[in-house]
Amino acid sequence: xxxxxxxxxxxxxxxxxxxxxxxxxxxxxxxxxxxxxxxxxxxxxxxxxxxxxxxxxxxxxxxxxxxxxxxxxxxxxxxxxxxxxxxxxxxxxxxxxxxxxxxxxxxxxxxxxxxxxxxxxxxxxxxxxxxxxxxxxxxxxxxxxxxxxxxxxxxxxxxxxxxxx
Numbered sequence: 001x002x003x004x005x006x007x008x009x010x011x012x013x014x015x016x017x018x019x020x021x022x023x024x025x026x027x028x029x030x031x032x033x034x035x036x037x038x039x040x041x042x043x044x045x046x047x048x049x050x051x052x053x054x055x056x057x058x059x060x061x062x063x064x065x066x067x068x069x070x071x072x073x074x075x076x077x078x079x080x081x082x083x084x085x086x087x088x089x090x091x092x093x094x095x096x097x098x099x100x101x102x103x104x105x106x107x108x109x110x111x112x113x114x115x116x117x118x119x120x121x122x123x124x125x126x127x128x129x130x131x132x133x134x135x136x137x138x139x140x141x142x143x144x145x146x147x148x149x150x151x152x153x154x155x156x157x158x159x160x161x162x163x164x165x
Contacts, residue, residue: 125160129153 020026133149 121160125156129156132156 132152
């Protein structure tokens, strides 16, 4: 029998397969693959859990963001209302101050007018008395004139005092 090279390759292959099974290489490979598969499943489960947690966190932050936007809008609206109220109050105070100043100015004008009328009356009385004195001095005797003058002046003063008071 002539043994050729294919025979020896087949025998070597069978010995190689036997050694592989003897050292339990397929079981070790199977165990290693199963461990890798289990690890990958765990990683996928963890990734799924993390994905769900991330969705929950995202929805929480979106809710917080929408609440924050609502609160900001409320704060802005309150600030605008407060500003409008302050403007109205300031405007009312301004008008009251202007009205008070106007009343004070009108009162001062009335007082000045009254004082001016009194001054004009006093001046006209003084002028009338002086003119009367001159007329009387020029037209009547000195003694009679003094008597008339003194009585007239006293009467005029009494009458004018009564009118001004």
